[in-house]
Amino acid sequence: MNGFSSSLLANKTVLVTGAGKGIGRACALMAAKCGAQVIAVARTQADLIALQNEHPSHIQVWQEDITSPHFLDRVLSLNELHGLVNNVGTNKVANMFDQADEDLDIVLDLNLKSLYRTAKAALTPIKKAGGGAIVNMSSQMAYVGSPGRTLYCMSKHGVEGLTKAMGVELAPLGIRVNSVCPTFVLTPMTKPMLENEEFKEFVYNMIPMKKLATTEDVANACLFLLSELASMVTATSIKVDGGWTAQ
Template identity: 45%
Template sequence: MSAAAHPFRLDGKRALVTGAGRGIGRAIARALAEAGAEVTLCARSAAEIGAEAEALRDAGHRAEALEADVTDIAGFAARVAARPAFDIFVNNAGTNRPKPLAEVTPADYDAVLGLNLRAAVFAAQAVTARMIAAGQGGVVINMSSQMGHVGAAGRTLYCASKWGLEGFTKALAVELAPHGIRVNTICPTFVETPMTEPMFRDERFRAEVLSRIPLGRIGQVADIAGAAVFLASGAATLMTGSAMMLDGGWTAL
């Protein structure tokens, strides 16, 4: 069957997913592998990505683990340069330190902006340089947030990083379009992951979040993984410079 007959298949494609040790990143890596891609799971947590890569291989998929810290700009670039060009890059590694601005420290700023924006920019630089050199086109999916489109108390740093990532994505999409490289963002609402689990122990916080989501439920990692497969696939060949809102209607209010 032709690729057109199966537009969501990723057979023959190589994908790199950062922050793939747990949560959204791990779910996306698994979904890409199940769609036929050869997946490289990247994170600092060697044990986690190693176990997940092994589980994927045991299930008949193609997967490998790449231990790397995306905040080590030169180190990550060297690891990418040592490999064949990837077709798909999911720029997913991220963090958050929610607190009122009055309590924000320079260390908080460096941690959040350093990973969510600085590292994301230079990770994209490293991966797309290989795509361009190979002349094969490609797909970049930057993991953003609904907070890249709205504001929220206690999330000044996170919003700053994600609004910055949205602007970066639009500019990069224009810059790389002549090379056949598409660049988009995924913008989830709150998703139940190991990172958010402590926050959701607070029933008042959970209730406040749910009150802002018209669909009436918190996101699950599977909600995000399916969107990544779509953006990576032939079904999205005319989509670049766009933000895919997976927010249950939060930003529609």
């Protein structure tokens, strides 16, 4: 937070999905500390209450399934919106021979289709606000391949294509669209993977900086892209990957 002012997002309303844990929680907290009025969306009420208690005057919470029509209707009905952090995702790790067929729909529905639908709903209140910024949560796996991650890589490559197309299409409306591409971050989703010592060694060997990203590292990039500091940045990505994809 050292580089950001408490007024960076003053008078802005920012919606963060997947805000109950991990990266989404860090984004919601940081946006609130930067002066935004945050709408934090998650499925688990206890997580949302704990988050709201951190900044009750700046965080309102929605307990919603972001794949539901009710959630999309709530977004559409907002009077105005200045920023969206499209942060939801899942992973089904398996080699292609063993990957369950239903996993294809699970991963694509959450990692790609839900981002598109949420962004489409958000466009109406963002346009009412006179413009704004959308940040799609992507991954370093949008730029490389990795064993056991065909579905995840496919979905995140799709997020990059979506981000570029949205950025170009919406630029005349004053709506910027970018993505953030983290390396492995210690979150509830990645914790079980990193408890495997062989996999953990592989990850550290692939990151030149020899450390994992923190949720705050990723939130820093998101907050920059939401802010006027990034007023000429659209249709591109920020990699928070410690150098993984440069090799």
